[in-house]
Amino acid sequence: MSIERTYEEINEKIRQGKAVVVTAEEVIDIVAEKGLEQAAREIDVVTTGTFGPMCSSGVFLNFGHPTPRMRMQRIWLNGVEAYGGIAAVDAYLGATQLPETDPENKVFPGHFSYGGGHVIHDLVAGKEIRLEAISYGTDCYPRKKIETVITLNDINEAILFNPRNAYQNYNCAVNLGDRTLYTYMGILRPRLGNASYSTSAQLSPLLNDPYYKTIGIGTRIFLGGGIGYVAWHGTQHHPNVPRGENGVPTTPAGTLAVIGDLKQMSPEWLVGASYLGYGASLIVGLGIPIPILNEEILQYTAVKDEDIYCPIVDYSEGYPYKKSIDLGMVNYKELKSGFITINGKKVPTTPLSSYPKARKIAGILKEWIRTGKFELTKPVAPIPSAEADIEIKSLQERPVNGFNNRR
């Protein structure tokens, strides 16, 4: 008889310290050894993890009011501007924001040594941060200028809110051109000099639950070393893409918007990053537990690197100019071996996402659940899955002459 479990039953076992929890790496051998049915009887939860650059990340901050009060209009943290077009003393600091003094790519390739991601890293590490803000002044908020030093402890709220994290699969990036490229996929050497990729593959959250049968709005997760939640599907979420027989998308597909309290998080799991010639970012640690509700869910979590394929994409012409150049597909076992073959050429592979750290996150989450510190949540609503009819739109350009429709 096939096994069925509920979230409540799993949580009861967690509370009793009896839940059987394994990582998405460990589950592969267990299923191979014991078979799906027996393994499903034994395992309650499978934990996943990923630790890679996630540019669409940032933090909402509330600084508290100085005396007299101030409606902070423009705000800088260590010289990096945070968006102030929301309520007084609230701001949103994005991971890729740069200081106005940054030379960017004026001397190419730029170094991007310090940006929003680094400020978030410094904040979560408890370091002192220089806060500057200006305003036009109002009767209720008379103050026009402030310069002070803050720490994470000094401010009211710091809420990490990342609109697009945990990409379900991604391109393998190469360069068919004749000069070195500096991209968000790292340095790409000319004439197929290397191939970069970014995922923890068999450990990655959405690759272990390809149809989002357990991951949805409200799912409690490991985020940046603390506890967070899935807030929504992420931007560019595109579940209706080609999938393999195992259900795993063979192109970039689903994404998650996630939220959590920065004050609980750790600088080990939110790390500022600089990509030569591209910009600043934030490396985010994220892990999601998957409740083994039945054999089907377990089957998905037993996915292996060799069963997950991604497209090889040229970043000299193909990606930036949207040209269709077929370079074939590659699986993550091949990518993780260090070399792949493209058009008969042996090409070294460049990882951007950390597999050892992904494994560590899955291990930490496993311990949290085993020791009763972390219970699972049933999604309050699902996110769109393969049957959705989502079209990723291109931005169309139209003539703007005479268009002045401000009111």
Add this chain to the structure above:
Amino acid sequence: MFKSRIVCFFSEAQSEQPIIYRLVKDFDLVINILKADINPRKQGYLVVELSGERKAYDAGVAFLKDLGVRVEPLSQTVIWHEDLCTQCGACTSFCPTGALNMNRETMEISFDNSKCVVCGMCLDCCPTRAIEVHFDLTPVGG
């Protein structure tokens, strides 16, 4: 036979001297230049592997120091900060000598200083700047 990798820093005047010639001719040292940036009337550096009799090696290094060349062991020049490293492994695909290496079983990174030739590729590709070099390898910015 003694072998060591050193970094020699030259002033403008010193870069006009035939220093390598003297090391070979007078001290009988085998010289393997790993990396160099020396230009007429400009300060520069040389990363070099010297091998020979221990006495000759010491005398050769003393000769360099007498000339006013700053000599530092290579091992103190390139430092991998394991605490800053996120273990992504990007550097290992650019490292030409395998000094930065990824264990394919565990996917963990290690750094073997003795294999490093200070090419500087890892400085460019490391997103967390976990590798530090104590002298400026790049002409702009560093």
